[in-house]
Amino acid sequence: MVANALWGWLQQWKRNNWQRRGKPIWAAPLWQDIAAWLEKLVVKVRHVDAHVPKSQATEEHQNNQQVDQAAKIEVAQVDLDWQRKGELFIARWAHDTSGHQGRDATYRWARDRGVDLSMDTISQVIHQCETCAAIKQAKRVKPLWYGGRWLKYKYGEAWQIDYITLPQSRQGKHYVLTMVEATTGRLETYPVPHATAWNTILGLEKQVLWRHGTPERIESDSGTHFRNNLIDTWAKEHGIEWVYHIPYLAPASGKIERYNGLLKTTLRAVGGGTLKHWDTHLAKATWLVNTRGSANRAGPAQSKFPRPVEGDKVPVVRMKNMLGKTVWVISASGKGKPICGIAFAQGPGCTWWVMRKDGEVRCVPQGDLILGENS
Secondary structure, three states: OHHHHHHHHHHHHHHOOOEEOOEEOOOHHHHHHHHHHHOOOOOOOOOOOOOOOHHHOOHHHHHHHHHHHHHOOOHHHOOOOHHHHHHHHHHHHHHHHOOOOOHHHHHHHHHHOOOOOOHHHHHHHHHHOHHHHHHHHHOOOOOOOOOHHHOOOOOOOEEEEEEEEOOOOOOOOOEEEEEEEOOOOOEEEEEEOOOOHHHHHHHHHHHHHHHHOOOOEEEEOOOOOOOOHHHHHHHHHOOOEEEEOOOOOHHHHHHHHHHHHHHHHHHHHHOOOOOOOHHHHHHHHHHHHHOOOOOOOOOHHHOOOOOOOOOOOOOOOOOOOOOOOEEEEOOOOOOOOOEEEEEEEEOOOOEEEEEEOOOOEEEEEHHHEEEOOOO
16 A cells, blocks of 8 residues: 555545545545655665565565665664553553552552553542542532432433523533433533523433433523523423522532533543633533442433333434444534544444544534444
8 A cells, every 4th residue: 555655546545635535535634744855865676575584685685674674673773661651641541541549449440441550650640630620629519319208210311501601602502501410410511602592402402302202390590591581381281390499509509510510521621721712612511410420329311210111201312333343523613624533432322432543532412423334
């Protein structure tokens, strides 16, 4: 492939804007760098069948020997600490992907997936983790889904909702509809440009009804985006009891308010201390909130959901099986080129964690992914 590319494919790829049959070629940035170097250097491409004894070597075999010699790296040039750096990188990935759990829980999570990490390495990663420090500070309260008045409900039957205001994103999103399941504390989020009744209904249908079934009770404050004729009609059509909190009564809205604070803290942590690009981190932050359990207590995402969705309840969306498969990531704007990657873990809701060819790891909505041809 390399020989063919150097011999003729590079010019064809360049004319086609580094695409083949309408799709970006693999490792396009590397080939672009090679093409730039070829404009400055003289490159000879020769074909060699195999290695042969020196007595039978032709000019082509001698050229192959020169290439082999040039490719050798002296031992002194090798970074002797590569193994340690690699283990730290894998430990950070395991700690982040497992939900920023403790040392023992992270160790077991990695071991169950065939990754052998030392306790010392995991401890070092946790000690240096700014996200863990921020979340730990925000979590110094009793379990957020604790409360006797919720005991009569089964999973998915009762929710508290609210809006939080964030800096306006490049896509014009300025608010996030937050939805907390009352019995487990599971958080769902839905970014919108404006806090309106219609956006409230869209967020509930997409994040609650289609994932967890139609609830029996929804609680909120008395804002105009919650208390209006459109919301009343929609709730009655779905048989939902909509309850409005008494203003300034902390016990009534305490659950959703604590989750709003935890979500903002987590967004700052994964955003490097700022909310500037919160929209790109929202899916990951939501997932971190839902997987923040320890070795002794599961987080909301690990809780068992005993309530089946049946009868006239809205069905749950089924996820496509993309785990371990090659996918193409479509840019959020729809204007950029799709980027190839591997879906290595399922994210929150209808999302997947994708390791892109450029080495970047992102949590991508399923709707922005296209399965590769050979998957």
